[in-house]
Amino acid sequence: MATDRNRLTPVRLGVSVLVLAVVLIAAICVGAADLGWSRVAAELWAQLSGTTSPLDQREADILWQLRVPRVVLAGLVGAALASAGAAYQGVFRNPLADPYLLGAAAGAGLGATVAVVFAPDARTWIIGPIPLAAFFGALLGVGLTWLLGRSASGTGTAILLLAGVAVAAFLTAVQTFVQQLDTNSIKQVYTWMLGGLNTSGWQDVLITLPYLVPAGIVLCLCTRLLDVLALGDDEAGSLGVRPGRVRLVVLGAASLATAAAVSVSGLIGFVGIVVPHVVRLLAGASYRVVLPLSLIGGGIFLVIADEIARTVIAPAELPLGVITAFTGAPFFVLVLRRNRGKLR
Amino acid sequence: MSRLALSILLLFTLVGCAGRETAPAATSSATAGFPVRVDVPGGQPLTLDRRPDHIVSLSPSSTETLFAIGAGAQVVAVDDQSDYPPAAPHTALSGLTPNVEAIAAYKPDLVVASADTSGLVAGLGKLGIKTLVLPSAQTLDDAYAQMTTLGKATGQTPAADKLVAGLKSDLAALVAATPRPATPLTYYHELSQDYYSANSRTFVGQVYGLFGLVNVADTAPSSSGYPQLSAEALVKADPKLIFLADTQCCRQDAAAVAARPGWSAISAVKTGNVVGLDDDVASRWGPRLLDFAKAVAAAVTKAAPGGH
Numbered sequence: 001m002a003t004d005r006n007r008l009t010p011v012r013l014g015v016s017v018l019v020l021a022v023v024l025i026a027a028i029c030v031g032a033a034d035l036g037w038s039r040v041a042a043e044l045w046a047q048l049s050g051t052t053s054p055l056d057q058r059e060a061d062i063l064w065q066l067r068v069p070r071v072v073l074a075g076l077v078g079a080a081l082a083s084a085g086a087a088y089q090g091v092f093r094n095p096l097a098d099p100y101l102l103g104a105a106a107g108a109g110l111g112a113t114v115a116v117v118f119a120p121d122a123r124t125w126i127i128g129p130i131p132l133a134a135f136f137g138a139l140l141g142v143g144l145t146w147l148l149g150r151s152a153s154g155t156g157t158a159i160l161l162l163a164g165v166a167v168a169a170f171l172t173a174v175q176t177f178v179q180q181l182d183t184n185s186i187k188q189v190y191t192w193m194l195g196g197l198n199t200s201g202w203q204d205v206l207i208t209l210p211y212l213v214p215a216g217i218v219l220c221l222c223t224r225l226l227d228v229l230a231l232g233d234d235e236a237g238s239l240g241v242r243p244g245r246v247r248l249v250v251l252g253a254a255s256l257a258t259a260a261a262v263s264v265s266g267l268i269g270f271v272g273i274v275v276p277h278v279v280r281l282l283a284g285a286s287y288r289v290v291l292p293l294s295l296i297g298g299g300i301f302l303v304i305a306d307e308i309a310r311t312v313i314a315p316a317e318l319p320l321g322v323i324t325a326f327t328g329a330p331f332f333v334l335v336l337r338r339n340r341g342k343l344r
Numbered sequence: 345m346s347r348l349a350l351s352i353l354l355l356f357t358l359v360g361c362a363g364r365e366t367a368p369a370a371t372s373s374a375t376a377g378f379p380v381r382v383d384v385p386g387g388q389p390l391t392l393d394r395r396p397d398h399i400v401s402l403s404p405s406s407t408e409t410l411f412a413i414g415a416g417a418q419v420v421a422v423d424d425q426s427d428y429p430p431a432a433p434h435t436a437l438s439g440l441t442p443n444v445e446a447i448a449a450y451k452p453d454l455v456v457a458s459a460d461t462s463g464l465v466a467g468l469g470k471l472g473i474k475t476l477v478l479p480s481a482q483t484l485d486d487a488y489a490q491m492t493t494l495g496k497a498t499g500q501t502p503a504a505d506k507l508v509a510g511l512k513s514d515l516a517a518l519v520a521a522t523p524r525p526a527t528p529l530t531y532y533h534e535l536s537q538d539y540y541s542a543n544s545r546t547f548v549g550q551v552y553g554l555f556g557l558v559n560v561a562d563t564a565p566s567s568s569g570y571p572q573l574s575a576e577a578l579v580k581a582d583p584k585l586i587f588l589a590d591t592q593c594c595r596q597d598a599a600a601v602a603a604r605p606g607w608s609a610i611s612a613v614k615t616g617n618v619v620g621l622d623d624d625v626a627s628r629w630g631p632r633l634l635d636f637a638k639a640v641a642a643a644v645t646k647a648a649p650g651g652h
Contacts, residue, residue, distance in 0.1 A: 033580035058579065058609045065606035066576050183424065183440060187593055191538050198575055199538050201605030315577030316564035317539070 006227075006286035008293070016296045020075070023300050027071045027307045032314035033062050069202045073264060074306040075299035076205065077197070078271055080212050080261040082298020084254035085272025086279070086290050087219050090226035091247050091254075092157050099258040099272040102164040102251070103141030106171035108262040111137020112192045113175045116185040130192055131207070131263040138259035141171055146251070157247070195266030196320045197306055204264040211260035218253035219291055226250065226287035268302070270324040274332045275301055281335050301328070382497045385489050387477055395499040396454035396474075400447055402439035403458035406478055407432055408630035409491050410456070413507055415498035421450045428624065428632070444468055454497065481547050481629035488512070490629065507631060514634055519554050522641040523648040528558045531585035532578060532612070533626075537594045539573045546570065547629055548589075551637055555644050557585070579606050585647050586612040587619050587640070589626040596620075612647075619643045 028044075029037035039054045040063060046053035055063065081099050088097040100106075115133035145167045149160035179185055225246045228236045233243040258272075279293045305323040312318060379393045397418045401407040407426035410419055422432045423439040437446055439457060444467035447455060455468055455475045465475045476497055481487040488508045495504020531552060533542050541561040542548045546569040549559055560581040564571035590596045598618035602608055612618055625636045 031576050032574035033576040058582070061606045061609045062576050062579050066579065069605070183438070184593060186440075187536060191536055191540075196538065198572070199604070203605075310574050310576070313565050313571075315560075315574050315581070316566060316571035317574050319572075 006284060006288060008289050012283055012289070012293065016293055016300075020296050020300050020303075023303050024071060024075065027074075027303050028063070028068055030307065030311060031062075031067045032310050032317075033059075033067075035059050035063060065201065069205055070197050070200050070306065070310075071303055073197055073200045073205050073208070074302045076208055076212055077261040077265045077268065078275075078298035078300070078302025078305075079216065079295045080208075080257040080298070081268065081271040082275035082294040082301070083216060083219050083291055084258045084261075085298075086276035086287070086294040087222075087226070087250050087254040088272070089276055090229060090287050090290075091250050092161060093230060094157075094161070095277065096273070098269075099254065099261075100168075100267070100269075101161070102145040102255065103167040103171060104138040104255060104258045104262060105141075105267050106168040106175065107141020107144075108134040108138040108259065108267070109189075109193060110171045110175040110178070111135070111140070113178050113185065113189050116188045116192075117178055117182045130188075131204075134192070135259045135263035137171075138262050139255065141167055142251070142255040142259075144171075146248075192266050194319045194321060195268040196309070196317070197265055198310070198317050200264060208260040208264055211256050215253040215257035215260070216295060218249065219257070220295070222246065222250050222253075223287040223291045226291070230287070265320070268321050268324055270321075270328045271298055271302055271305075274328045278332065278335050281338075377499055377501075380496060380499075382476070382493060384476065384478070384493065385486060390474055390476055390497070392454065392474060392497060394453070396452075396497070398451055398453045399456060399498070400437065400450050400452040400454075401426060401432075401456045402437060402442060402447075402464075403456055403478060404428070404439075404624065405458065405481075405628040405630040406456045406490070406494060408628060408632060409494050409504075409507075410498065412631040413491065413495050413498070413500045413503040415494070415500045415503075418498055420452065421447075444471070448473065456494070482545075483547065484550055484633075487547065487629035487633065491631075511631065511634055515554065515637055518634075518637055518641050522555055522644050524556050525648045528556050529584045529644060529647055530558045530560055530581065531587060532560045532573075532581070532583040533587045534590055534596070535570065536590050537596050537600075539575060539578060540570055541573050543569050543571065548626060548636075551633065552587075552640060554637070555640055557640075557644065575604075575606065579610055582609075582611050584611050584615070585617050585619065585643055586610070587621055587626070587643070589621050589623050591620040592623040615647070617643065617647045 029040045035055065043053040043055045043060065043063060045051070053060065084099040085097070088099060088101055089095055111133035112130045115129040119129045145160065145164045148167060149163035152159045152163065179189055225241055228239055228241045229243055229246055236243050275298045276290055276294045279290050279297050283289050283293055302324070305327060306320055308327065309318045309320045309323045378395050379391055382390045382392060384390055399410065399415070399419045400421045401410060401419055402423040404426040407419070407422045408428055410416060411429050411432060416431065420433060421435045421437060423435070423437045425439060426432055426434065440461065442457065442461055442464045444464065447468065448471050452473055455473055457464055457475060457477050458479055460477050465477065468475050478490045478493065481490060488511070491504050491508050495501045533548060533552065535541060543561040543564070543566060544550065544553055544559045549569070552559060560578065560583050561571055561573060564573055586601060588596045588601070597620050598616070601618050602613050607613055619639065621636065621639055625632045
């Protein structure tokens, strides 16, 4: 049993994948447009068996052009944020670390604002200018933090955290300044920042996959190294692990995943910090368990949150960030209470 | 420490002693009709001793009204959002984050704003400057009442009354001349490209209501009147008309709407009834609301059976 807490047993993996599958199917069956869950199920069956579907063309468009890509994207974004959060917590040995810690959010915000103010007409690209600029802004923020932290202390984590705070504050100041230059941009910038998946389609899924898949694979391959890193830099060094290099690789992959998620969904808080902790409390603290299960758990959590966002006051929408905090916080408290003593 | 306190005290004493040029005494040439007591819809009544001729307007709608009622010559500065009419004295003043000092530099005798943001009224009050707060109109009658109020406050009552009467009769004539299909046309009014809309209770919604249009946003619960609609529900609701009030802010147009996933199935898209509006004309409660109504009337005429 003691060794089980460090292993991703087939049962754990199987159960979490099963839950994910059930949640995905439920999310596809229920939406703002009342298509009837049994009719959607019949449509799914018709697609598989080649029989006639009860849905007309418009309803099929609603299902396949709007609902399904949105559900898939929610799963991808949740998986990216939760696994990136787990990775950040491992690298910094800090339970409060989240994917936006190293300036990714501030950088993405600056990128989005610059795109709105200076390139408002650029819409001939394969994706809009805002996701593209937010993606590179997020990478810029993390890159600046890394350079600043390295020039100050080499490979230490405390300085890196402080560098993240400084870079985030600086980039936010620049973002606010650029926004003040053109107050007409405020509406669009805040719309993006509030986060949400209401306007997403298959193209958003396609542009994030090339970043999310490699990042997820790298993170899952680094779990053993993160476990070693948890012992401390000196211990890790004596075991032949170079902490600085591990941190660079893990932070690079996690930041890439965060940037890709932020670019299509805006800023969605809470997923990256709570999901890994819930996984830890339920399944154990080894990164060999936490990372893969956070990946799946983040997907489950955000698909459910987005399901609530798009149905609870349908045909109106709620901001996704509101749901993640509103449902995540009480759930987190519940898990904490049931596991008193396990968490030091 | 005590020396510092002493010098500060000394400074204040000196400031207190300094002489000041006194403001010129009220000239006897103050226009007839003043002092006037102006009833502010939803606010404290305001008493103006003289006809204001150094007005600062921080509200784009009020700026348009002031110029439409012949009070333009009394306006010395307008905020950075007041982009109409071109003749208005545009400045960098902000109505969103007003700076009392910057406003006071124009030596206004009346400030018109759409909200009492960050202590604006109290701050100007300390300098003896009167502020007229005219918030977003909720109804057409609100909009008319604000025009009357501005007329009274600026000594332009006859022109304001004429403007209101003209708008009312022009709107009525426009509505009467516009076809009204047996099955009411449904419409969607878009405020931003993530599907924020305005329902029938809002000012813009009431203008559509004049033409007998049915708003697809009305089924969405919203305390503000501006719900964010779900893309699924919009496609399902299948509006016959789509009005874009985000053509300037967010560069949306019929082509951009048609390219959205799933939207090509919507009737308005299929029949070419996606109408781009001027964002400002479709959101301000000033004299140009007639232009907004004309755009709606043209769209309804085109979309009605047998139209074009």
